[in-house]
Amino acid sequence: MTKTEQPGYHHGNLRRVMLDAALQAIEESGPTGWSLRELARRAGVSHTAPAHHFGDKTGLLTAVAAEGFELFATALTAAGDDFFEVGTAYVGFAVTHPAHFRVMFRPELYRPDDPAVSPARERAGQILAAGGRELSPGPGRDRTTTVAAWSMAHGFASLYLDGALADGAEIDPVAVARDILGLTFGHLRPGATTPK
Amino acid sequence: MTKTEQPGYHHGNLRRVMLDAALQAIEESGPTGWSLRELARRAGVSHTAPAHHFGDKTGLLTAVAAEGFELFATALTAAGDDFFEVGTAYVGFAVTHPAHFRVMFRPELYRPDDPAVSPARERAGQILAAGGRELSPGPGRDRTTTVAAWSMAHGFASLYLDGALADGAEIDPVAVARDILGLTFGHLRPGATTPK
DNA sequence: GCGCAATGTTGCCAATGGCAAGATAGGATT
DNA sequence: AATCCTATCTTGCCATTGGCAACATTGCGC
Numbered sequence: 150m151t152k153t154e155q156p157g158y159h160h161g162n163l164r165r166v167m168l169d170a171a172l173q174a175i176e177e178s179g180p181t182g183w184s185l186r187e188l189a190r191r192a193g194v195s196h197t198a199p200a201h202h203f204g205d206k207t208g209l210l211t212a213v214a215a216e217g218f219e220l221f222a223t224a225l226t227a228a229g230d231d232f233f234e235v236g237t238a239y240v241g242f243a244v245t246h247p248a249h250f251r252v253m254f255r256p257e258l259y260r261p262d263d264p265a266v267s268p269a270r271e272r273a274g275q276i277l278a279a280g281g282r283e284l285s286p287g288p289g290r291d292r293t294t295t296v297a298a299w300s301m302a303h304g305f306a307s308l309y310l311d312g313a314l315a316d317g318a319e320i321d322p323v324a325v326a327r328d329i330l331g332l333t334f335g336h337l338r339p340g341a342t343t344p345k
Numbered sequence: 346m347t348k349t350e351q352p353g354y355h356h357g358n359l360r361r362v363m364l365d366a367a368l369q370a371i372e373e374s375g376p377t378g379w380s381l382r383e384l385a386r387r388a389g390v391s392h393t394a395p396a397h398h399f400g401d402k403t404g405l406l407t408a409v410a411a412e413g414f415e416l417f418a419t420a421l422t423a424a425g426d427d428f429f430e431v432g433t434a435y436v437g438f439a440v441t442h443p444a445h446f447r448v449m450f451r452p453e454l455y456r457p458d459d460p461a462v463s464p465a466r467e468r469a470g471q472i473l474a475a476g477g478r479e480l481s482p483g484p485g486r487d488r489t490t491t492v493a494a495w496s497m498a499h500g501f502a503s504l505y506l507d508g509a510l511a512d513g514a515e516i517d518p519v520a521v522a523r524d525i526l527g528l529t530f531g532h533l534r535p536g537a538t539t540p541k
Numbered sequence: 542g543c544g545c546a547a548t549g550t551t552g553c554c555a556a557t558g559g560c561a562a563g564a565t566a567g568g569a570t571t
Numbered sequence: 572a573a574t575c576c577t578a579t580c581t582t583g584c585c586a587t588t589g590g591c592a593a594c595a596t597t598g599c600g601c
């Protein structure tokens with residue numbers, strides 16, 4: 150359709166193509182259920198070509214994590230200042246970028262201290278912490294509130310992606326996320342009434 | 346410490362030894378960061394001996410998941426009827442059995458439909474659902490409450506095990522779990538104390 | 542133009558998971 | 572007790588994998 154032509158020797162776009170192939174493979178078979186050679190075959194290059202872009206397999210996963218944290222930080226930022234919007238965006242990101250998400254929080258798969266990873270990860274952490282401060286019920290409880298909200302969003306996203314919640318019916322994960330965040334944090338919101 | 350003697354040809358205890366070796370390897374390098382042959386070497390047997398007990402690598406991981414869900418269901422049951430105790434036990438299990446936990450919720454690693462796995466998993470699910478019912482703020486909200494609590498416990502356990510919460514200071518994960526459960530579900534609790 | 546670094550290739554190696562065929566042993570049957 | 576029988580374990584083998592080394596090609600900067 151578009152310019153999918155691959156000229157002879159130099160691929161010209163290998164890095165991106167390999168990343169996309171990896172993302173698709175991760176969605177299909179998990180973060181370790183594929184081989185570098187298989188991806189290279191799919192991309193139509195020799196089995197060592199990717200090494201020039203990522204070094205080794207861990208390097209490819211590091212690149213996935215780095216891109217993931219970048220997209221993640223962007224998505225959280227775009228959600229604005231509202232605590233619930235940030236929480237919803239957290240789950241939204243996981244649903245939209247399942248392969249990135251699955252790698253990002255499994256530091257034994259990649260090099261977490263890589264300079265391409267750490268800054269974005271910390272940027273995301275800052276946004277989450279800000280959300281916790283906003284909703285904290287009192288001084289000294291910021292960290293607890295942040296951890297609580299983070300756990301809620303992260304746990305729901307993980308359970309959903311792992312299929313643990315699929316008891317037959319299809320669900321709209323983002324809507325459910327909104328629901329459970331409201332149930333558990335609604336009472337902390339200014340001017341909220343306890344459900345009951 | 347007891348009968349650690351390995352007679353010549355027949356190991357006599359290979360299944361358990363392999364399981365323990367796998368659990369240790371998983372703690373050290375993640376659920377896929379080791380080789381079957383390496384475990385066999387550690388156990389002092391040939392590289393195909395484990396096949397007679399587990400079939401293949403996936404079979405070994407299936408056995409880990411099965412044992413995990415058994416222990417998990419037992420731990421949740423032992424926590425009693427109190428919602429907060431169940432939530433705390435969830436995190437306690439993850440901290441106490443990190444290797445099991447890491448495998449259990451990653452169905453692409455094993456055979457989730459294996460008859461050794463499903464019953465125990467469902468048993469655990471029943472206990473969680475009962476906890477949700479207990480705390481539900483109204484009819485029709487049972488499922489939401491269950492998912493919320495499950496997400497909270499699961500998310501915190503996952504983040505803790507993955508080292509995402511380690512911002513320098515050591516924490517007591519079970520105590521923090523109690524804390525965040527209180528913050529988010531305390532307002533749903535009937536009265537002050539005394540669960541009947 | 543030209544040189545050189547980036548990009549890609551082929552050939553090779555040790556390690557891995559798994560299969561097939563054979564060895565061993567411990568218990569059940571007789 | 573002799574024998575069979577089956578679970579357990581071994582050796583030998585194969586295709587696949589990740590990674591290294593050496594070489595080929597290309598396009599960009601000077």
